[in-house]
Amino acid sequence: MRIASLLVPDFPLAALIRSFPELRERPVAVAAGPSPRDTVLAASPEAQALGVSAGMTAAQARQVDGRVAVRTVPKEVQAAASAALVEVAGSFSPHLRQVQPGLVWLKVDGLEGHFAEEQALALEIWRRCFRVGLAAHVGIGNSGQLATVAARTGEVVVVPQGAEAGFLAPLAVTLAEPSAGCGHTLALWGVRTFGALAKLPREEVVARLGEEGLRLHRLACGEGEDFVPDPPGEELREGVWLEEAVPSLEGCLFVLHGVLSRLAERLRLRGEGFARVRVELALEGGGKREYRLPLLAPTDEVPALLALARLMFAAAPPGEAVEGVVVEAQGGVVRSVQGSLFGPPRPHPGSLAAALVRLSAIVGPERVGQPQLANSHRPSAWKLVPFALSWEKKKESPLPAEKPPVLRLWQPPKPAQVTVVGGKPVAVRVNGSGGVVVAWAGPYRWQGEWWGEGAFDRDDYDVATADGAVWRLFYHRKEKRWYVDGVYD
The missing domain is CATH 3.30.1490.100 (DNA polymerase, Y-family, little finger domain)
Structure with a gap:
């Protein structure tokens, strides 16, 4: 098994600079909290050159030099930087594990066909981390712990298979970050390097240091370990x-x-x-x-x-x-917008969305959308729904031999003056238009929804007047009034 470790040194500082690029190359110290007594967690190289170091208080860091900017890192900023590191790992493989903020392990088995060698893979991981604003170190080895130790020794380090013990032998055990008690015991024993630890009997180490001792001894011997990935997030x-x-x-x-x-x-x-x-x-x-x-x-x-x-x-x-x-x-998934070879160009989704928002700002969001037939027997019933693009190619219905006339509805219907003789409309006036009726059809009676507030009871007529217009009229039986529903093209 081959595991890559993505490690961001001084992670709180890296997360802060990622969100505030103007702090890059400036003397900055990150404190654990806003109090002057809070501990400095990390300091930039520029701040370290002035004498600031992790462990001193925020007040002491400010006293070292007035140019040092002491900042705290909001939890949202750290969470975003941590998630970005996870996204980089996820761009290579879904088999990853976030060990802690600023440290991610990635299973890289199966990526041999995409990269000529593991060094090229490690360099590409490093580049992608840099692209999202994180200066990470990348190590590759047969376990997450070995890869992390390798990452602590340089920016891009690959430990070849079979060379694990030899790579670790001269390195300090402190690179594995043992607990304070375990580290103190190893120092008392005179064990400074992984090579010295590997020479000790495992049973004796486990008897005195417990599970942590077993983990460190297995690491010192270059042995692998099980890898359990995290479930992916969306x-x-x-x-x-x-x-x-x-x-x-x-x-x-x-x-x-x-x-x-x-x-x-x-x-x-x-x-x-x-x-x-x-x-x-x-x-x-x-x-x-x-x-x-x-x-x-x-x-x-x-x-x-x-x-x-x-x-x-x-x-x-x-x-x-x-x-x-x-x-x-x-x-x-971002889809490319491809228009017809002979048809008009299709609008880009981003431009169309911006146009809809502008319209919403002018007339109100409740007045912008696309019409949809309503599930109702009410004449010309429709509703407004949010506008949505459909990428599915619809099956085109054959065109009728004769196109039906288009009825342009008026919302709301306009009051009309209708002269009726013998139950037949003979003249229509709507806002100064209209005239003598030369042809008509109807009435078509519509009744329904009597159980609610939207009850309707009306007689519809289609009438043609002498001026050439064709109207859709209806008589509201409850109000005993005439209205124009719309006009035909």
């Missing part, structure tokens, strides 16, 4: 919390662009785009505002998503300054 989450609240729409969109770009890169590793997007804004004062972007089809275009977000923010402003942005996304 939803991606990415977020960022700001030091200062952003009051403007443009500032909020700038932050959102970075979050969406990182999510897009993670989805690209899956071969997917955005299918569903939920944006949650953390507002100053503790409030929250949620937006769901109306995507008609999966897309990998971040500018199109930003355009949708801009329109939705403008239609329903957050109302307060924004302190944090969290985006949850579900992936879907």
Whole structure:
């Protein structure tokens, strides 16, 4: 069995710089909390050069040099960076295990046909980690622990099969990060390297160090271990919390662009785009505002998503300054839009979605959609449903020899003045139009839904007037009034 270890050194610092690229190459220290007495967990090379080190307090780090920026890492930022590392591993194989934040084991058996050698595979894993904003170390060996030890010795390290014990022999046992008690005991024994540990009798080591001693001795001897992968996840989450609240729409969109770009890169590793997007804004004062972007089809275009977000923010402003942005996304296969060779070009789903959001902002979301016949006996009954693109090719029905006339319905129906002689309509006036009836058909009586508020009882007529118009009229029997339902083309 061959296992790759994806290890991000100083993970809290790496997660912070991933979400705030402007901190790269600056003296930064990550503290465990906001208190001046909280411990520094990690420091950037620039901060270390000034004298800052892990273990000192935040107050001490600030006193070393005023240029040192001491920050805490929001849990959402760490969770997003951890999930991004998992996504990189998942882009190679679904058989992976997240050992801890910043450390993922990946089973790489079966990938020989895609890479000439394991060194090339390790380099590609390293490149993909860099693409999602993580400076990871990659090790490959016959077990997750061996691969992790290898990753702690360099950026890209592959331990050949059969050379495990020889590779480990000169290395310090501390690279396996034993517990404090176990490490102290090994130091008392004078065991500093894996080679020295491997020479000890296993039974004696287990008798004194227990299960941890067995694990370390097996590792020192270069033995493999069982690998149990985690179940795969479906939803991606990415977020960022700001030091200062952003009051403007443009500032909020700038932050959102970075979050969406990182999510897009993670989805690209899956071969997917955005299918569903939920944006949650953390507002100053503790409030929250949620937006769901109306995507008609999966897309990998971040500018199109930003355009949708801009329109939705403008239609329903957050109302307060924004302190944090969290985006949850579900992936879907991005389909290419291919039009007919002789037909008109088809609209791109992203552009169409943006147009629908603009219309919703103007007339209201309840007035934008596509008509659908309603399950009702009411004449011309229909309802408005959300617009959706269909990628399935529909079977075309043969065209009738004679096209039926098109009835253009008016919503709501317009009141009409109808002159009736002998039970027959002889003249129609609608908003100054109409005239003498030259032909008519009807009445067609419709009754139904008497058990609810939508009861209807009407007589329908189709009438042609002298001016050439053909109308659909109906007589409301309960109101005893005439209405025009629409006009035929």
